Amino acid sequence: MTMTEQSPDLQTHWARIIVACLLSLFGLWIISGFLPALVWAVVIAVAIDPLHVRLRNRWPTKSGHVLIAALITTGIALLVLVPLAAGLTRAVTEAQAVGSWVNAARLNGVPIPAWLQDLPFGSEMVTGWWQDNLASPEAAALQLHHLAGADLVTHTRLIGSNVLHRTVIFAFTLLTLFFLLRDRDAIIAQGLRAGDRLLGPAGERIGRQAILSVRGTIDGLVLVGIGEGAVMTLVYILVGVQHPLLFGMATAVAAMIPFGAALIFALVCLLLLGHSAVTGAIAVMSVGLTVVGIADHFIRPALIGGATRLPFLWVLIGILGGVETLGLLGLFVGPATIAVLIMLWREFLETPASAA
Secondary structure, eight states: OOHHHHHHHHHHHHHHHHHHHHHHHHHHHHTGGGHHHHHHHHHHHHHTHHHHHHHHHHSOSHHHHHHHHHHHHHHHHHHHHHHHHHHHHHHHHHHHHHHHHHHHHHHHOOOOOGGGGGOSSSHHHHHHHHHHHTSSHHHHHHHTGGGSTHHHHHHHHHHHHHHHHHHHHHHHHHHHHHHHHHTHHHHHHHHHHHHHHHHTTHHHHHHHHHHHHHHHHHIIIIIHHHHHHHHHHHHHHHHTOSSHHHHHHHHHHHTTSTTTHHHHHHHHHHHHHHTTOHHHHHHHHHHHHHHHHHIIIIIHHHHHHHHHTOOHHHHHHHHHHHHHHHGGGHHHHHHHHHHHHHHHHHHHHHSOTTTO
16 A cells, blocks of 8 residues: 555544544633542542442442442531531631630730740740730731731632632532442443553553552541541640640641641640640640651551552652642642652563563
């Protein structure tokens, strides 16, 4: 067959590829606002798949699959919404108290705490700054002016808009999760077929590595974070922190990011110092840093590194880089992406030159 006979088929082939790429990019642009919901649904489905499979095996009928998908989706919704509702209720109560404190501070100033006099160093400097900026009503009103008036209204509107956007994303995440669970077998079969056609034998290995990475990351981040939150909740109760359960939940969430729990420890310590509980603040910081050190240097590397076959440095880069790029979703997508890339790199190095 001559080149002139081949050229129409070749042109048609490239035309199909170009049209498919353009349509794919256009489709991604259209659904770009809902991509986080789709990816979150996939991450959750991968994480709970072992439990889901066991339940499907017990009720193998089609109606059983639909019921199981609905129950799991409802359970996840409650798991997120119940603590969130409790936290919002507490936040509203605390916001009223903070508003009253701000008004009192603007009228009367903020007295210098007694514990500032007991600081081992910097006591005079901090006391002087407090005296100049918060002790008198005029100075306190100047420092706290941004917590009232038009600025507060603007911030409230921004928060309300952000909450509405995240509510819509969460609703679509649950909807997508339901269909992923209901049609699990068909979706997996389609994914395997597409991976085989696009990537050959490597397609299934890439998918398996990504799934193992997501599960390992969830074990290393979510479960370890919950463990840190549970331990610190006991510490908060023992040292007399106000609202220890709320701070414990905040610690668990922050602990999902390596070294993130230290921010909550610092906040709790400041609140304790504000009530002159210096010993309690020292205890929280000491125990907290010990727990974070053990979790981030021993437990997490074993859980995540064992599943992804990655050194913890690359795990940390994947987590932090993912968070910077994708927000909370990057906690799980980042390490999985790095794990797949490292797997492909290792296979490339192990492939003989003649085979390449």
